[in-house]
Amino acid sequence: MKININGKECLANDGDYVLQVARANDIFIPAICYLNDCSPTLACRMCMVEIDGKRSYACNTKVKDGMQVLSNTKELWDERNAIMQTYCINHPLQCGVCDKSGECELQNFTHKAQVDTQNHWIKEIDRRHQDWGALQYDPSLCIVCERCITVCKDKIGDSELKTIARGGDAPDKDFKDTMSKDAYAVWTKFQKSLIAPQNGTTLDCQECAECVSVCPTGAIINKNFQYRSNAWELTRIPASNPHSSDCELMYYDVKQKSIKDNTKMVYRVSNDFHFTTLNKAARFAYDIASDCKGKDEVEFNRLVSLFKDNKIKNVKFNSYITNEEAYILELLRQKYGFNLVNNEALCFQDFLKTFCAHSGSFYNASSDDVKKSDFIVIAGSFLRHDNPTLSYKVNNAIVMNKGAGLYFHPIKDTKFSKIAKNFVSVNCDYGKEAQVLEFILQYFAKDLPQDLAYIKDAFYEEQIEVEVKSKDAEGNEIKEKKQETIKKSSLAKELGFDEDKLKDLLLKKANFTLIIGNDYFYHENAKYLAYLLANIQKLTDFKVMLIPPRTNTLGVSLLCKLSKASDGFTLGYNERGDFSFSNDEHNNLASSNLLEQEGTFVNYDKRLVPTNAALKFKGYYLNDLANALGLDALYTIEYTEQLPKDKGFLNIAFDDLTNHYDNAGNNHRGYLIDTCEFVKNLKQDNQIPQNIKSTCECKKDDIVILANPIGNLSKYTNKSSFFNECASLYASKDYLAKHNLKENSMVKIYDDKDEIIIKVVLDKNIENGAYLPTFDDKINPYKFFKTRRYYALNIKEISYE
Numbered sequence: 001m002k003i004n005i006n007g008k009e010c011l012a013n014d015g016d017y018v019l020q021v022a023r024a025n026d027i028f029i030p031a032i033c034y035l036n037d038c039s040p041t042l043a044c045r046m047c048m049v050e051i052d053g054k055r056s057y058a059c060n061t062k063v064k065d066g067m068q069v070l071s072n073t074k075e076l077w078d079e080r081n082a083i084m085q086t087y088c089i090n091h092p093l094q095c096g097v098c099d100k101s102g103e104c105e106l107q108n109f110t111h112k113a114q115v116d117t118q119n120h121w122i123k124e125i126d127r128r129h130q131d132w133g134a135l136q137y138d139p140s141l142c143i144v145c146e147r148c149i150t151v152c153k154d155k156i157g158d159s160e161l162k163t164i165a166r167g168g169d170a171p172d173k174d175f176k177d178t179m180s181k182d183a184y185a186v187w188t189k190f191q192k193s194l195i196a197p198q199n200g201t202t203l204d205c206q207e208c209a210e211c212v213s214v215c216p217t218g219a220i221i222n223k224n225f226q227y228r229s230n231a232w233e234l235t236r237i238p239a240s241n242p243h244s245s246d247c248e249l250m251y252y253d254v255k256q257k258s259i260k261d262n263t264k265m266v267y268r269v270s271n272d273f274h275f276t277t278l279n280k281a282a283r284f285a286y287d288i289a290s291d292c293k294g295k296d297e298v299e300f301n302r303l304v305s306l307f308k309d310n311k312i313k314n315v316k317f318n319s320y321i322t323n324e325e326a327y328i329l330e331l332l333r334q335k336y337g338f339n340l341v342n343n344e345a346l347c348f349q350d351f352l353k354t355f356c357a358h359s360g361s362f363y364n365a366s367s368d369d370v371k372k373s374d375f376i377v378i379a380g381s382f383l384r385h386d387n388p389t390l391s392y393k394v395n396n397a398i399v400m401n402k403g404a405g406l407y408f409h410p411i412k413d414t415k416f417s418k419i420a421k422n423f424v425s426v427n428c429d430y431g432k433e434a435q436v437l438e439f440i441l442q443y444f445a446k447d448l449p450q451d452l453a454y455i456k457d458a459f460y461e462e463q464i465e466v467e468v469k470s471k472d473a474e475g476n477e478i479k480e481k482k483q484e485t486i487k488k489s490s491l492a493k494e495l496g497f498d499e500d501k502l503k504d505l506l507l508k509k510a511n512f513t514l515i516i517g518n519d520y521f522y523h524e525n526a527k528y529l530a531y532l533l534a535n536i537q538k539l540t541d542f543k544v545m546l547i548p549p550r551t552n553t554l555g556v557s558l559l560c561k562l563s564k565a566s567d568g569f570t571l572g573y574n575e576r577g578d579f580s581f582s583n584d585e586h587n588n589l590a591s592s593n594l595l596e597q598e599g600t601f602v603n604y605d606k607r608l609v610p611t612n613a614a615l616k617f618k619g620y621y622l623n624d625l626a627n628a629l630g631l632d633a634l635y636t637i638e639y640t641e642q643l644p645k646d647k648g649f650l651n652i653a654f655d656d657l658t659n660h661y662d663n664a665g666n667n668h669r670g671y672l673i674d675t676c677e678f679v680k681n682l683k684q685d686n687q688i689p690q691n692i693k694s695t696c697e698c699k700k701d702d703i704v705i706l707a708n709p710i711g712n713l714s715k716y717t718n719k720s721s722f723f724n725e726c727a728s729l730y731a732s733k734d735y736l737a738k739h740n741l742k743e744n745s746m747v748k749i750y751d752d753k754d755e756i757i758i759k760v761v762l763d764k765n766i767e768n769g770a771y772l773p774t775f776d777d778k779i780n781p782y783k784f785f786k787t788r789r790y791y792a793l794n795i796k797e798i799s800y801e
Contacts (some may be wrong), residue, residue, distance in 0.1 A: 001065035006072055012063040019047055019058035022071065024664030029071045030080060030112065032105055032216055033145040034059040036274040036665060037371070037396055038154040043146045043189065045182045046080055046109065047071075077113060082183035084113040086190065087143045090124045098141070100218030102231035106143060120175055122191065125168050132203045134284075134722075135212060135220055137195065139166075142219035144193045148211035155277050157395030157419050160205040163193040195219070206388060206710050208280045213273045224284070224722065225268045229255060234267060238659050240601055240611040240669075242320065242594035243281035243713050245548040246367065246389035247603035249659060249669060250282050252595060252614035265289075266595070266614055275661035279388035280711030284722035290583050292590035292619040299589040300620050303581060304628045306571070307336055313568025316341040316575045319550035320716060322599025323608065323649075324639040326552070326559045328626045329573065333561065335629070341565045342556060344549055347521045349557035351530045352546065357684035359534035362675030365513050365545035366605040367393045368667075375509040376405035376423075377542070379436045381517020382771070383407070384416050385707045387547050390515070390604070395419050404505040408436045408495070410790070411705065411732070411769035422505055427768055428495040430703055430790050433520055434691065437532035439491040440514065443502065445539040451688055452535065458490040514542040518549050524787045527689035548604050550714070551594075555602035558647045558678060573622070581625070584715070584777065592617040593716070598637045598654065600670065608649065608670040610657040648678035701738050702792040704729070704749070706785045707771040709763070718775040727776035729795075730763040735770045741797050749793045754783045757798065 003012050005027050012021045017040070022029045033043035040060040047058040050070040058071065070076075087106060095101045127139035144163065153159045168191040176184055197203050212220050234253040241248045251270045256262040266286045271278045306312050315329060315338050333340050356362055370376065370393040384391045395416075397403050404422035407413075410430050417425040428436065441448060442455045466484045471477055492499040514536060520529045537544045548554040556562075570577040573591065580587040596617035600608050623636040633639060640657070643649035650671055658668045708714070709730055712723045729749060736743060743762045748755050749772070756779055760770075772781045784791045 001063065003063050003065070003067040003069060005069040014063075016063050017059060018049065018051070018056075018061045018063060018067075018069055020664075021063055022058060022069075026663055027071070029058050030109060031059055032109065032143070033147060033150075035147055035150055035154075035214060037400060038150045039400070041146050041150060043144065043186075044083065045186055046083060048076055048079060048182065050076065079180045079182055080109075081113040081115055082180045083186050084110050084115045085118055085120060086179075086183050086187035088115060088118060089120055089122060089187070090140075091143075092140050097227065098218040099221050099226055099228075100141075100215075100231070104218065105216035120171070120179065120187070122171060123169050125166070127166075127194075130201065132197060132201075132220075134207050134223055135203065135209065136223050136226055138219050138221070139194050141217045142195055143217060144190050144195065145216060146195075147214040147216065148195060148220055151210050151214050151273070151277075152205070154399050155392050155396050156206065156208055156210055157391065157399075157416065158205040160198050160203055161195055161211065162198050164196040166190075166192055166194045168192070206280055206384070207284075208278065208388070208711075209283050210273065210277055213271055213278070222268065229253075229267050236270070237612050237614045238610075239595070239614065240603070240609045240659075241278065241282040241389075242551055242601075242611065243285055243717055244279060244387055244389060245551055245553060245604040246279070246387065247551060247601045247609050247611075248276050248278060248282065248389060249609075249661070250276070250278055252286065254614055264615055272661060275665050277389060277392045279392075281388075281713045281717045284711075285717035285720035286595065286614075287721050288593055288716055288719040289596060289615050290590050290593055290617065290619070292617065294618050295620055296589055300624070300628075303571070303579060303589055303625065306569070306579060307332070307625075307629055310336065311569050312336065312338050312571050314339045314341050314565045314570040314577075315573055316565065316570055316577050317573040318342060318575055319345050319548075319553040319556045320574065320594060320714065321552060321556070322594070322597065322611070322636070323552065323555040323559060323602060323643055324599045324636045325622050326556045327639050327643055328622050328631065328636075330560045331631060332626065332629060338571075339563045339566055340560050341570075342560070342562055343564075344522075345553050345556040345560070346562040346564075347526065348546075348548060348553050349562055351521045351526050352554075352557055353682060353684045354527045354530035354689065355534050355537075355546075356679045356682055357534075357686040358531050358688075359537045360679070361537070362606065362679055363544045363546045364537060365515075365543035367545075368605070369511075369543050370394060370513050370515065370545065371397050372401070373397045373511045373513040373543075374401040374403040375506060375512045376403065376515065377408070377440065377513070378405070378515045379408040379517070380433060380519035380521075381515060381547055382409060382411060382413070382705065382707045383515070383517065384413055384710050385771070386517055386549070387604075388710055390547060391416065394515070398423050401511075404509060406497075406502075406505070408432075410700075410703070411771070412767040413765060414767055415765045424501065424505065426495060426497045428497070430700060432495055433523060433529055434525060434532065434693075435491050435494050437529060437536060439489060439495060439497075440536055440540065440542070441532065442489060442491055443499070444512075444541065445535070447539065449535070452532075455491075459487045460490050460493070461485050462488050512540070512542045513545060515545050515547065517547045519789045521546075521549065522785070522787075522789045525692040528691045531689050545604070552601040554604065554606070555600075555608075558602065558649075558673070559643070581620075581622075590619040592619065592621055597621065598635070600640055600654070600657070602673060606673045606675055607667070608643075608657075608673060610654060610659050610670055645674075646677060646681040648673040648675055650674065699792060701735075702794065703769065703790050704784075704793050705769065705771045705790045706774060706781055707789075708773040708775050712773070712775045715775055715777045723775070725776075726759070727773045727779050727781075728759045728761045729770055729772055730766075731760055731770035732766045732768060733762060733764065734767060736760070736762065739795050741795070745797050748796045748798055750796075751784060751791075751793060756781070760795075760797075
């Protein structure tokens, strides 16, 4: 349809709001309280417009064909002037020291509305600073736009903030006669309310700080940024989240350390909050630059000699690297014949190849599809812990689309399970991974291939009592109870799921997405699981999304020929080895961190995205080593346009890559990988994998999974001052009770070969389990988790603090 805004004809879709259409067409309509992809609150009323001669609000008015909209008349700006006057009443005159000054929307709109007088007044009340843990709240700066509440509920899913009574006087009723209705309403609301945590005085949330990002004033601020810099002193460096596979657009805000030391440092990470949400890792794990003082020529030459003398048999690395680094490693592998060892990426690569071989295509869902879905199934992922950013998309879809979904996982995430009544947690037992996919095929696939015919027969009969109505000879209604035999899914029963609930959840649902996570990739039956999943993509209405476990697992999987380690000398690149060229503390030669180099990642949406260096690195890059070994590139990013086309990459130079969202929210970041090209060139045996029907014989109460606490995603995030913690065993309250453990006691977890001594702490947001993290490289949890992501471990308390 078409609408007209200020004389400009605009195309619009049914269901769009006027404000969305205006922004998509680069038409400015002021709005403070509205956030894209969130519920309109009408708190500020600044988006008032005239539609076909009547006053409306652009944020909550849906378009109609032929609609005539005016947003820029003198009358409208006079009203906005009055609203901005009310926001300025008793607002502290502390812009000179306010952290938001220079990027404050209250300042901006006050100027835009040409407020140069104050016609209203009211008694000030005492409003003290509040300490919310990692955040500080200053009620005197708060204009109660409620963005923080909205983003926390509609995007993040924590719903941790609410309004409470401010305790201020109501505006004098005489002002009603001298100011506009909207301005008086905004002022009245402003005098009534403040923002507060849902429970008590501190936040119980993920600490993603998206509430800080959306705050238009300096009312909510990160404690670690407070009073440290003026906004205009910072240089914004566009980058991509280096800590998880969303690789979301973010900015390092940098400036020199002090007057005497002009070395650059990162002061904070910011984002375009209308289009992106950052997880806690992206937001806070930024002070992780290496302390490399310069080039260690002796160790560098020793490393070069190890290659030239063919001493290196394995290069062990992880997926926290750029595509360009991965490609250099692959080129060196081809030249020197060593094994490229990355077990996490190898598992994902094998799964992906099997999936593509049997589906005939790449996984076909993106996070944008998740956001548009109204029915979502999640399996094999401890989602908020594995990829918090994707959990935001799920929450946003369920909340904004009135969606429904099923979340299969043995450990119950009690907070995530509360996002909506129609989002049902199914706490199926460990070892039921295949049954989840088989049930989806049984319920949703119209036809199944012969080898999966067993799924069609997985039913049992159940006797139920039904009431039957009839009439006797005199015409009176008679109710009788009879036994009736019905067929029910054996698979649903095995999963502990009432399939009858599914009928209600699916009412009026049309956009289905299935999200698959780590549990399936690190599984001894992974190939068969990938085969089942491929059939789901082919035979049902579900779009399928895989979550690459690390930042650039997908890029590494596309670019590198990976294998298991063999006997012999191992070079650790960012990992421990016989020689470590690493950004870890214990290394022979220092390597750069991801915030110290340019390059690209392939994110979970199959999109190549660029990232820039925030800080200088003084040591040797991997590219320096490659040049010493005969490759030739002045800068690492010269490899960007050389990334192989047969793997789906396009020959586009790094400097030609874009990295932004437009006003309509369209993604202009890098480019989408040509997945058809990758699948076409895939050399993969398409023989149907064997179903290894293993069962989990272990005592399920003893099972521990491999997972990190929300936000602390890796050893890199844990290097930051914000996290910097020792690993613990994180356990639910019922796990502690079943094993007779006291919170914060020291325990020994062990099997018949290995043991770890560790503290056990309570995670009050989970039920039915415990998890052991990977972020602390002082412990090695992988010695327990060899074929699965979960493992039964004995546990014994050895002391109590």
